[in-house]
Amino acid sequence: MKSRLISATFVQSIPEICTARGYNPAKLFDAVGLSIRGMSDPSACLKVDDCGHLLQLCAKELEEPHFGLLVGSALSPQMLGAFGLRLHYSQTIGDGLAFLEQHFRRVQQAADITLKQTGRTYILEISLLGDQIPGAPHLIETLLSMLVSWIRRCYRSSWEPIKVSLRSQCREKSADLKNYFGCPVISNSSFNGMEFTTESYNARLLHSDPALCSVLEHYLEHQVDLSQQIADLKIIVADAISGKLEDQTLRINTIAKELGFSPRTLQRRLDQENIKFSHLVRSVRHDTARRLLRLGTFAVSEVAFRTGYSDVSAFSRAFQRWEGVSPSQFR
Numbered sequence: 284m285k286s287r288l289i290s291a292t293f294v295q296s297i298p299e300i301c302t303a304r305g306y307n308p309a310k311l312f313d314a315v316g317l318s319i320r321g322m323s324d325p326s327a328c329l330k331v332d333d334c335g336h337l338l339q340l341c342a343k344e345l346e347e348p349h350f351g352l353l354v355g356s357a358l359s360p361q362m363l364g365a366f367g368l369r370l371h372y373s374q375t376i377g378d379g380l381a382f383l384e385q386h387f388r389r390v391q392q393a394a395d396i397t398l399k400q401t402g403r404t405y406i407l408e409i410s411l412l413g414d415q416i417p418g419a420p421h422l423i424e425t426l427l428s429m430l431v432s433w434i435r436r437c438y439r440s441s442w443e444p445i446k447v448s449l450r451s452q453c454r455e456k457s458a459d460l461k462n463y464f465g466c467p468v469i470s471n472s473s474f475n476g477m478e479f480t481t482e483s484y485n486a487r488l489l490h491s492d493p494a495l496c497s498v499l500e501h502y503l504e505h506q507v508d509l510s511q512q513i514a515d516l517k518i519i520v521a522d523a524i525s526g527k528l529e530d531q532t533l534r535i536n537t538i539a540k541e542l543g544f545s546p547r548t549l550q551r552r553l554d555q556e557n558i559k560f561s562h563l564v565r566s567v568r569h570d571t572a573r574r575l576l577r578l579g580t581f582a583v584s585e586v587a588f589r590t591g592y593s594d595v596s597a598f599s600r601a602f603q604r605w606e607g608v609s610p611s612q613f614r
Contacts, residue, residue: 289334289393291327292364293425296357297341298322304345311340314604316565327557331393331411333566335418340607342421348455351424352463358429359436365506369499370433372492377484379433380407382496386503394426404445405484408476420451423475424460431464431477437488441465444479448472516556517563520549524567528591535560569605572598576614583610 298308298319312319315336317329342350360367366386373379380398387396393416397408409426411419427447434442443465453460453470460468464477523541527533538560539549553560568590575586587598602610 288328289331289422290363290366291322291329292362292366293358293429294329294334294337294354295322295362296354297337300353300357301341301345306344311344312337314607315340316562316569316605318559318562330566331422332417332570334393335416335422336605337418338421338425339418342418343607349421349424349459351418351421352428352459354421355425355428355430356432356463358432360433365499365502367433369496369503371437372490372495372499373437373488374491374493374496375484375488376434376438376479376486377405378496379437379488380405380430380484382500383430389504393422400481403481404478405481406476406478408474410475420449423449423451427475427477428463434483437490438486442483444477444483447477448474450475516552517558520553520558520560521563521567524564525571528568528571529589531591531593533564533591568601572602572610573606573613576610579614586610 297311301308301311309319315333317333317337338351338354342348347353358367360371363370369382369386370379373382380396384396384398387394393412395410395412397410399406399408407430409423411422416422431442431444446467446469447460447464448469449460450472451470453468457468457470519542520538523538524533527537527541530537535550536546539546542549544552550560572586572590575581575589576583581589583599584595587595590598592598592601599610602613606613
């Protein structure tokens with residue numbers, strides 16, 4: 284099964300947002316097992332669960348219930364690498380959204396985007412791939428606000444959709460959503476997305492360049508293949524780590540032997556893909572701890588042992604950093 288991934292560039296505005304509000308972004312990234320370095324690398328990918336945990340933690344610490352709105356609206360097309368530039372140089376809004384739909388379907392990332400015409404309007408629907416994704420409302424708000432920001436930058440700053448629909452219940456600061464999107468925001472909807480006019484769909488963008496779009500699409504096809512290679516390597520190594528988690532001093536030598544590599548060869552391959560072995564171990568420990576605690580059949584001490592911790596207090600401190608709650612509270 285392929286990992287559900289999302290481009291790291293979608294969260295690269297987080298450090299600036301956190302810093303502006305007096306928070307150390309590195310600590311927030313570390314708390315969910317992520318490295319702040321490389322977030323601006325267009326080829327880097329994150330597991331969608333890790334991205335959701337990060338958005339969720341930032342929302343809690345900064346007391347911003349719509350943190351995803353801040354993240355998405357701060358993203359410029361240039362910050363999103365070739366993907367963002369392809370949107371930037373689209374001929375029309377419809378051309379950009381059709382590319383977006385095709386690109387997300389090809390890369391099999393964390394979300395599926397569907398564009399359909401209903402009479403005189405169009406509906407863009409965003410569906411997250413997977414159940415119970417942490418921070419799902421923040422991920423949806425990030426994607427929707429990023430798209431609206433792109434249209435306003437490349438078409439008209441006052442552009443507004445007809446309405447925005449969200450599956451989540453917007454209890455806090457719902458006016459923030461309406462003020463940003465400039466239209467009714469329907470919560471508890473049957474889908475996540477937005478509706479806009481046919482006129483908007485056909486609107487020509489300011490920086491239209493079909494020739495450059497073609498070049499960027501060919502480049503992105505190559506990048507997608509490369510990203511999948513990185514994902515496959517992560518899956519292989521993570522699977523090997525999961526079978527050795529009880530080893531409290533797990534080293535790359537052990538995993539290399541398990542996979543039939545020399546330690547040097549495995550380290551070189553990880554370096555080539557900008558994957559840190561220590562971060563991968565921490566991520567597997569985190570995911571395994573969450574899964575075992577959710578099962579409810581193991582004592583906290585047993586979960587600590589199965590995830591490679593020498594004592595319950597060390598495990599509890601680590602879990603508190605990851606989730607913001609103790610293991611007992613989490614379950």
